[in-house]
Amino acid sequence: MNPAPVSASDVELAVDLSVYLLRKTELDAWDYRAGSLKWTCWETVEHIADDLFFYAAQMGPRHPPINGPVPFVCEARRGGGPANSIYADRRAGPEGLLQVLETAAALLSSMVRTASPEVRAYHVHGIADPEGFAAMGVAEILVHTHDLAEGLGFEWDPPADLCTRVLARLFPDAPADTEPWPTLLWATGRASLPGRARLKRWRWQAAPEDER
Numbered sequence: 335m336n337p338a339p340v341s342a343s344d345v346e347l348a349v350d351l352s353v354y355l356l357r358k359t360e361l362d363a364w365d366y367r368a369g370s371l372k373w374t375c376w377e378t379v380e381h382i383a384d385d386l387f388f389y390a391a392q393m394g395p396r397h398p399p400i401n402g403p404v405p406f407v408c409e410a411r412r413g414g415g416p417a418n419s420i421y422a423d424r425r426a427g428p429e430g431l432l433q434v435l436e437t438a439a440a441l442l443s444s445m446v447r448t449a450s451p452e453v454r455a456y457h458v459h460g461i462a463d464p465e466g467f468a469a470m471g472v473a474e475i476l477v478h479t480h481d482l483a484e485g486l487g488f489e490w491d492p493p494a495d496l497c498t499r500v501l502a503r504l505f506p507d508a509p510a511d512t513e514p515w516p517t518l519l520w521a522t523g524r525a526s527l528p529g530r531a532r533l534k535r536w537r538w539q540a541a542p543e544d545e546r
Contacts, residue, residue: 369484460541
């Protein structure tokens with residue numbers, strides 16, 4: 335039986351779980367490095383929010399772009415930091431940062447919920463439909479919250495059924511005989527699996543299966 339499509343509700347669930355975890359962060363820990371990334375925990379949350387905003391924005395125009403993204407300015411604030419279009423005001427503190435994340439997720443879930451299933455828009459890994467953007471958004475939240483949890487010393491184990499839906503949509507060739515969450519970490523180059531080395535290069539499939 336094929337998993338259900340990734341939905342707007344999945345975006346909402348993923349961000350709710352992430353924000354619940356991240357609210358436990360000590361004030362001085364936001365400048366810790368986020369796991370194996372070169373970004374701080376604060377920068378990593380900004381990156382997630384920026385990706386969710388980006389995915390929502392691609393579906394926004396009356397005629398969504400298919401040859402390149404909507405041309406927002408995208409810049410890094412420091413050498414080695416993430417290149418974003420949106421940033422959180424540091425003066426608003428961690429609660430403001432998480433509010434930015436929740437808002438970006440709300441934009442994406444709203445666009446996924448209201449866009450026609452026939453909508454197609456640009457992504458570097460394939461012309462995506464609303465489900466594809468939802469799946470990419472969920473994947474960004476799940477795997478980068480893993481990076482954050484590593485840096486902050488938290489446990490993070492998202493729901494297996496949510497991971498299964500993301501794998502089915504974005505990584506159709508991923509192993510089916512391993513647990514969903516470790517498999518998603520493997521598919522995004524963050525862990526090894528029994529008999530399978532950690533990936534040095536990876537990409538997901540943004541386009542619907544019958545359009546790749």
